[in-house]
Amino acid sequence: MEEELDSxxxxxxxxxxxxSVIMNVEDCNVYYGDVHALxxxxxxxxxxxxxxxxxxxxxxxxxxxxxxxxxxxxxDIARVTGKISLDGKDIYSDYINTSGNMDVVLLRARVGMVxxxxxxxxxxxxxxxxxxxxxxxxxxxxNDLNNLVESCLVKVGLWDEVKDRLEDSGTSLxxxxxxxxxxxxxxxVQPEVxxxxxxxxxxxxxxxxxxxxxxxxxxxxxxxxxxxxxxxQASRISQRAAYFHMGNLVEVDSSNKIFNDPSHPxxxxxxxxRIG
Amino acid sequence: MNNINRADLNVTxxxxxxxxxxxxxxxxxxxYGISSLVIAVVFxxxxxxxxxxxxxxxxxxxxxxxxxxxxxxxxxPNGTKxxxxxxxxxxxxxxxxxxxxHLPELKNRKERRQARLILSSGASxxxxxxxxxDKSLVGQTVSFILPLDDxxxxxxxxxxxxxSSENSxxxxxxxxxxxxxxxxxxxIHRNFNTxxxxxxxxxxxxxxxxxGALVGSFMMLTITFIISFPLAVSAAIYLEEFAKKNIxxxxxxxxxxxxxxxxxxxxxxxxxxxxxxFFGFPRSAPIVGGLVLSLMTFPVVIIAxxxxxxxxxxxxxxxxxxxxxxxxxxxxxxxxxxxxxGMLTGSIVGMARALGESAPLIMIGMxxxxxxxxxxxxxxxxxxxxxxxxxxxAPERGFAEKTxxxxxxxxxxxxxxxxxxxxxxxxxxxxx
Numbered sequence: 001m002e003e004e005l006d007s008x009x010x011x012x013x014x015x016x017x018x019x020s021v022i023m024n025v026e027d028c029n030v031y032y033g034d035v036h037a038l039x040x041x042x043x044x045x046x047x048x049x050x051x052x053x054x055x056x057x058x059x060x061x062x063x064x065x066x067x068x069x070x071x072x073x074x075x076d077i078a079r080v081t082g083k084i085s086l087d088g089k090d091i092y093s094d095y096i097n098t099s100g101n102m103d104v105v106l107l108r109a110r111v112g113m114v115x116x117x118x119x120x121x122x123x124x125x126x127x128x129x130x131x132x133x134x135x136x137x138x139x140x141x142x143n144d145l146n147n148l149v150e151s152c153l154v155k156v157g158l159w160d161e162v163k164d165r166l167e168d169s170g171t172s173l174x175x176x177x178x179x180x181x182x183x184x185x186x187x188x189v190q191p192e193v194x195x196x197x198x199x200x201x202x203x204x205x206x207x208x209x210x211x212x213x214x215x216x217x218x219x220x221x222x223x224x225x226x227x228x229x230x231x232x233q234a235s236r237i238s239q240r241a242a243y244f245h246m247g248n249l250v251e252v253d254s255s256n257k258i259f260n261d262p263s264h265p266x267x268x269x270x271x272x273x274r275i276g
Numbered sequence: 277m278n279n280i281n282r283a284d285l286n287v288t289x290x291x292x293x294x295x296x297x298x299x300x301x302x303x304x305x306x307x308y309g310i311s312s313l314v315i316a317v318v319f320x321x322x323x324x325x326x327x328x329x330x331x332x333x334x335x336x337x338x339x340x341x342x343x344x345x346x347x348x349x350x351x352x353p354n355g356t357k358x359x360x361x362x363x364x365x366x367x368x369x370x371x372x373x374x375x376x377x378h379l380p381e382l383k384n385r386k387e388r389r390q391a392r393l394i395l396s397s398g399a400s401x402x403x404x405x406x407x408x409x410d411k412s413l414v415g416q417t418v419s420f421i422l423p424l425d426d427x428x429x430x431x432x433x434x435x436x437x438x439x440s441s442e443n444s445x446x447x448x449x450x451x452x453x454x455x456x457x458x459x460x461x462x463x464i465h466r467n468f469n470t471x472x473x474x475x476x477x478x479x480x481x482x483x484x485x486x487x488g489a490l491v492g493s494f495m496m497l498t499i500t501f502i503i504s505f506p507l508a509v510s511a512a513i514y515l516e517e518f519a520k521k522n523i524x525x526x527x528x529x530x531x532x533x534x535x536x537x538x539x540x541x542x543x544x545x546x547x548x549x550x551x552x553x554f555f556g557f558p559r560s561a562p563i564v565g566g567l568v569l570s571l572m573t574f575p576v577v578i579i580a581x582x583x584x585x586x587x588x589x590x591x592x593x594x595x596x597x598x599x600x601x602x603x604x605x606x607x608x609x610x611x612x613x614x615x616x617x618g619m620l621t622g623s624i625v626g627m628a629r630a631l632g633e634s635a636p637l638i639m640i641g642m643x644x645x646x647x648x649x650x651x652x653x654x655x656x657x658x659x660x661x662x663x664x665x666x667x668x669x670a671p672e673r674g675f676a677e678k679t680x681x682x683x684x685x686x687x688x689x690x691x692x693x694x695x696x697x698x699x700x701x702x703x704x705x706x707x708x
Contacts, residue, residue, distance in 0.1 A: 071594060071597060074593065076520065105601075106600070108597060108600040113598035115595065117591060119595045120595075121595060121596070132600065135599070135600070135601055136600060182595070186598070186599070189600060
């Protein structure tokens with residue numbers, strides 16, 4: 001089952017979303033030096049839905065998610081080809097000519113990210129949430145900023161726990177609290193898409209449940225792309241799911257279809273626990 | 277199942293057998309570690325003991341207390357009473373007149389000449405300075421504490437072998453008798469040597485001090501820090517955070533590492549050729565010394581700063597970039613604050629090395645004999661390590677203890693800098 005798929009392989013299932021499209025990925029390929037890490041991925045990402053990315057380790061899920069906010073740019077040897085657009089605008093256009101119509105800073109403000117390991121800044125809890133709005137100039141005064149920080153912390157259910165110690169370091173919180181702080185930090189910039197790279201893998205079941213609830217709430221207002229290793233989690237939280245294998249996007253469809261009646265044998269094997 | 281159990285037993289035995297060997301290795305390693313530590317401490321203690329035992333007496337000096345009648349006829353021989361008279365007056369004879377009163381046994385010219393030589397040539401300057409400040413003293417009898425010649429000082433500190441032949445030492449039996457006589461009359465005192473801390477260099481050991489060298493070294497280090505820290509940190513940030521890794525940056529890295537190991541005398545030659553010969557900067561000045569030491573410290577600080585930047589976890593960069601912070605915001609808001617303690621420690625260690633350098637300073641002329649304490653960075657100045665070199669080379673016995681005193685000053689300076697490094701590191705350290 002570890003053999004690579006044919007180079008002409010075409011994703012099975014339905015790459016289109018039922019909701020209105022916010023991001024569109026066409027013929028996306030990623031190379032790390034000579035390694036072809038992501039092969040011909042085509043997919044739509046819709047508003048107000050949770051898209052779960054599943055697959056064995058090293059299959060390209062994280063590589064894919066990091067293409068969506070161009071975080072792969074930080075890796076010197078990474079090269080991305082194809083077209084990824086946000087609201088119809090090519091986010092990689094300045095790759096070829098510098099007069100592109102989407103600055104990478106603007107892209108990352110519109111496409112937020114939460115990482116696998118909680119990574120709050122070693123600054124105060126308040127500063128953690130306020131940093132994004134500050135650098136983008138989203139708040140007109142101190143009061144405005146205070147309100148924004150409070151509302152973000154309320155949204156992630158952290159306000160009651162930290163309201164008396166906003167000046168404490170963000171790193172003094174527990175793992176689950178840190179991850180919620182990171183989500184608050186991401187939504188403080190008011191993005192349209194939130195990418196989550198295994199947001200619960202470092203958390204205990206109780207903290208995981210809180211994050212899952214939070215994801216379900218957030219999908220009202222944001223498009224979410226969540227990488228996860230837990231099939232149960234994916235089926236609980238997602239409306240659509242995509243299965244990656246050895247750099248190929250094997251199958252993408254509604255979660256119901258993927259987890260109950262997958263079309264491709266590789267997907268079937270994976271979700272039934274035979275590989276991965 | 278049986279098979280597995282038997283295998284388990286075997287494994288336990290195997291581990292037990294290997295355990296003894298492993299523990300033995302650990303014990304040996306401990307012994308190596310402790311013995312090397314002990315050797316290091318012994319060396320260090322020997323070093324300190326030798327310096328302190330030679331140098332502690334430098335903090336004591338020998339003075340004579342004399343009532344000097346400031347005869348206006350001697351001070352103003354022409355009766356003009358000008359400022360100039362005060363500079364050229366024969367204070368030595370005034371002092372000697374006073375000394376003679378205590379030593380009625382002086383018979384002939386030769387004995388009087390020997391008696392004169394137990395006084396330091398600096399004694400008259402002391403009276404001169406006081407009179408220039410307060411002219412009303414002329415005509416009065418004033419009590420002065422005046423320095424004695426370094427040979428007397430050496431004798432009282434026990435460095436002169438009185439049994440040896442008179443020709444082989446600089447202090448004569450007659451002078452020794454005079455000194456003993458004066459001690460009996462309670463005129464000779466041993467005081468704390470403030471001269472050491474408030475004067476510049478001198479030909480006379482009893483008048484020489486380290487202040488000039490201290491000020492010179494301090495000025496140079498300040499210049500070194502101001503120039504090399506911002507430049508090196510910017511270079512390190514650029515190389516580490518912005519520059520694409522390619523053959524050119526590799527080439528630069530090799531060269532920077534190489535520069536850090538270039539012998540310091542070569543930097544001195546470079547400074548001589550560029551700053552003094554080409555740009556025409558003054559010789560022996562702290563500005564040139566500071567520039568040369570900056571060149572020398574520069575690669576060291578770059579290497580330390582790059583290491584500090586490398587140790588910042590990439591997750592912090594991802595977090596900031598993921599929020600839409602630009603590259604420069606990520607670097608300045610998050611990466612540099614985390615790397616700052618390491619950068620500061622590295623640069624202070626580099627500067628501590630620069631403080632102890634004498635070779636490049638000798639090349640740019642700082643080995644010159646400079647008496648005045650520098651008041652600006654373009655004036656000729658001494659430097660601590662060069663002062664140590666100069667004094668250790670001087671023939672007078674009195675400079676030997678001065679050398680050790682200067683070394684002690686250098687060590688204290690270093691200790692302060694390293695404490696500053698630790699303090700700064702703790703102050704800027706961000707708790708995780």
